[in-house]
Amino acid sequence: MIKQISLLFSILFISTNAIGQDYCNLVVRGKVVHEENNEPIMGAYIWLLESETGAVTDNQGNFRIQKICPGEHTIRVQYLGHREFVEKLNIKSNTNLTIRMLAKDVQLEGVDIHGHEDALLTTNTISGIYGEELRNSRGQNLGETLRKIPGVTTFSSGSSIQKPVIHGLHSNRILILNNGVRLEGQQWGADHAPEIDPFVAREISVVKGAETVRFGPDAMGGVILVNPAPLPVKGGQSGEVDLIGFSNGRGINGSVGILGGSHKVKGLGYWIQGSSKIAGNLQTPDYMLDNTGVRELNFSGALGFSNSRLGTEAYFSHFQASIGILTDSHTGNLSDLESIIENSRPFRNPEFTYAIQNPQLRVDHQLLKLKGHYHLAKGAKLNLQYAFQRNHRQEFDRRRGERNDRPALDLVLFTNTLDFSYNHQTRKNWNGSIGVQLIQQANSNIPGTGVIPLIPNYDMLNVGVFAIEKFTSGPLEIEGGLRYDFRHIEAARINRGGILQQDRFNFNNFTAFLGAMYAISRNITFNTNLGTAWRPPSINEQFSQGLHHGLAAIEIGNPDFVSEQSLKWMNTLSYSHSKLNVEFTGYANIINNYIYLNPTEDRFVSLRGTFNVFEYLQTDAFFMGGDLSAILTISSNWELFSRGSVVRAENTKENSFLPFIPSDRLETGLSYNFLTGISKNKSRISLSNLAVAQQTREPDFDLAPAPPAYMLWNLGIQTSFKMGEDKLNIGLQVTNLFNETYKDYMNRFRYFSHELGRNIFLKLNYEF
Missing domain, CATH: 2.60.40.10 (Immunoglobulins)
Known part of the structure; x- marks a missing residue:
């Protein structure tokens, strides 16, 4: 490894000197x-x-x-x-x-498409998944797809629920933009996966640095952008049909999408898409996981118009899911709980079924976006966007002697956002933007659950103003920004003493960043970014006071928490050549008043079962690490790739380690591209190995020791066939090829069960 790094820096040194001699x-x-x-x-x-x-x-x-x-x-x-x-x-x-x-009228085989979603221009490091790589990942949820990017892992609750982790941070520290709209759901829990249908995406990008100046406090740990295909502005129609079957869970996943433009009204475009998914009980290499089925039914559509001056778009999406929670995570008494943790796997051996019983989650999410932009002289532009979201989340417990059709947690969250910005760009050295953002939220507990709500009713108002400016001169780009946010929260709940408790909180802060990108040579680019960020405590961190059914755990919050404040410095060195592409990112992140969920030695025993107790705590933390990705083209057929990440996190107040920090990982693969058949269709076969180290940097107490290191092999085969003007893509993928038995440290259910065994995907994609 040291020799490889030395060789890389030798290449960089030679290239840098060569450019100076010209x-x-x-x-x-x-x-x-x-x-x-x-x-x-x-x-x-x-x-x-x-x-x-x-x-x-x-x-x-x-x-x-x-x-x-x-x-x-x-x-x-x-x-x-x-x-x-x-x-x-x-x-x-x-x-x-x-x-x-300027566009001209020509006859095209496909649809002429003009994008309306501005590209995110930032000196922070951006990694993306699109094209063939994104198509090959279909059938997986958003978290699984994003694990292809170095530095991005997942925080799981069982095998069906995964949320992204960027450089060790997750949940309310990661902002997800769905078609330019900040996704607002009940994202505070580890069992609350993003309410996004991955089939919507034409491109998924990850910004690894803090982007609080552009987007607000929730972008403290990074940003994930899920962008659909841009709307056409000319007449024509195209589309895709996906059909995916997978063996583990005996599931099927399908999607249909149509993209088109009007022949009669120039500039009018539309797209419509729908998908569905069904799966039954999942399986480890040795046993079935009871009550782990999934149901999804999703729909989205957009209509837009644009000309040389004006652009408008209306977008709507509906996401609906029912997810079973592992039955064995809800135990009846203290002895059962201790026994299953000690046994490290369930005692029962259930049969396969598609039925979803309690405990389970049901999520229903609607999003409506109305957007317009107007072009002024000299490349300036005005942007206005309004979005409305409704998130309905229900969690069902196994009630003993009671009706099981009544949810134990029933939350409805309404969110309104309004964004206004002015962008300017010229042929000179400066471009930038100023803007205002308003966010209003109202969260309500629907009566009739029969239990004290885990999360209180609350109203939130956030007002933010920002300015960003970029200077470009030859190979150098320098960018800086400043933002101010004010957040007001009013919360009301019945505490465990049966008394109505009402609280009001005001949080405010400035954030700023300064970044630069410099092209050292034609092949070498260096990015650096230094930024401050902040995040007020989320409502669950302040007020959680009971059973979180999706995690089968008692969670206790603290209303006295203060805002997190961080300073992150990130540097990226990229080398790009026809044969070799290498990117290395290193970062250091100081977070004062860091809030985390900590396992305790306490147990909570009630008529509804026995559960582990987790407590939210606040401390000072230091994160540091690095990401590395490399692609080597050996020949016209052979390609070698490698990607890995390392995260180190420390509780600096107590000189100890923090819980739920990703362990070191490295994935290496080899692929072969070849041509088959008379029509010379492109085909590809790849074999990869994922090695994950044991997390030896554990906190002082955990319910069970960190699981041992593991190694997985994955296989992929893709080919395509021309069918007139249409195209059929066929893929076969096998994850956990050798059916290894293992546990992942970042899975909250590792106390009760193992990870999935072998899973075989057959994927059909028809483009027309």
Whole structure:
């Protein structure tokens, strides 16, 4: 490993010195956008004719051409369906351009698509999943999909519920944007998976650094952007049908999506999509997991119109899920609880069934977005977006001697958000934005549960104002921002003494960041970002006072908590070559007043069962770690990849370790690409190994010791067939190929059971 790192830095040193010895070292940087709506164009070709050098724009429309000699140059930009752009340049120094391309009427095989969702331009590190890689991950939930990105893991409650973890942080510290809308559900629990249908996504991106200046306190640990396909602005129609079967749970998952544009009304586009999923009891290598079935039924759609000045969009999504909770996690008495933890697996051996019994979760989430933008002169733009969300969450307990059709937790959360911003961009060195964000929430407990609510009724109002500015000069980008937030919360609950308790809280803070990106050479880029962040305590951390059914645990909060405050420094070094791509990210994060859920030695015994007690605590913490990803193209057929991450977290007040911190992991794989058949269809086979170390940095007390290290093998085979103008993609994937028995430290149910055994996926994707 040390030799490999030394070799990498030798390559970087040689490349850096080589660039300094070249006399023609000027840089032309810029952005290519649509003339009619100023949205970025990905895949445009840029040529400097005299120097015979060029570039292709990335997914944010950006390009960079280096090693340019001073003098007269002709720049030519080409993009399918658009008029060619040609302009004379007199390059005397590093030059920055914004190039706007005008669409022309041409006959295309597919649908001409213009995006309306602005790319997130940030000096923070962004990693994405899209294209073939995203299609191959379909059939998995959002958390499983994101584990393909180094530095991103999951926090689980059983095998069906997973939520993303970025650099050791999760839940209310991670903001998820669903089509540009901050997802607002009951996301405070480890058993509260994001209410997003992964089939909606055309691209999923992860920002690993704090983005509280852009998005507010909930972006303290990072941002996940789930973006659907942009709406077409020309006539035509395309679509996809997915059908996925998987062996573990004997499940089936399907989706249909249609994307189109109007022939009669230029600029009018739409898309509609629906999906469904059903699975029964899951299985470890040695036994069945009782009551672990899943049901999902989802729908989404959008309608939009745009021209050279105005863009509008209406979006609606509905997510509905029923999830069984492992029966053996709810024990009847203290002896049973202690016995199952000591046994480390359930005592019962149930039969397979699709039926979902209590305990179970039911979630129903609706999202409505109305968005508009208006283009002003010189590339400026006004943005206005309103979103409404309704999240209904029910948790059902196994009631002894009572009606089981009555939920023990019944919460409805209403959220209204209003975002207004002004963006400016010019052909000069500066661009940026200023904005205002309003968030209003109301959470209600529906009466009739028969138990004291775990979470109180509350109302929340958050007001934030921000300003971000970026300076670009040749290979250098410098970006800075400042934000102020004010949050007011009113909460009311009946405490365990039967007394009405009402509380009011005001939280406010400034956040700021300063970041830079520098292209050391054509192949090497360095990013650095230093930012402050803050997060007020969430309602569960303040007021939890009972049984959390989804986790089969008693949780105790503290209303005296103060806001978390952090300072994170993150650096990323990227090397990109035709044969080798390497990216390394290192970070350090100081978090004062860090709030965490800590297991205790107490047990709670009642007529409803016996449960472990967890308590929310507050301390000072220090996080540090690194992510590494590398792809080596050995030949036109063979490709080797590796990705890994390391996280270290310490309770600095007590000089001890924090609970539920991901352990070290490294995934390495080899793939072979080949052509088959008369039509030379592209096919691929890959084999990968995931090695996860034992978490030896445990807190002073845990209900059970951290599980041992484990190693899993995964296999994937993909191929495609042309069917006229349509295309059929077929995939076969096997996870846990050798059916290894293991436990993961980040699974809250590791006290009661093992992880899943072998799972075989058969995937059919039809594009038309």
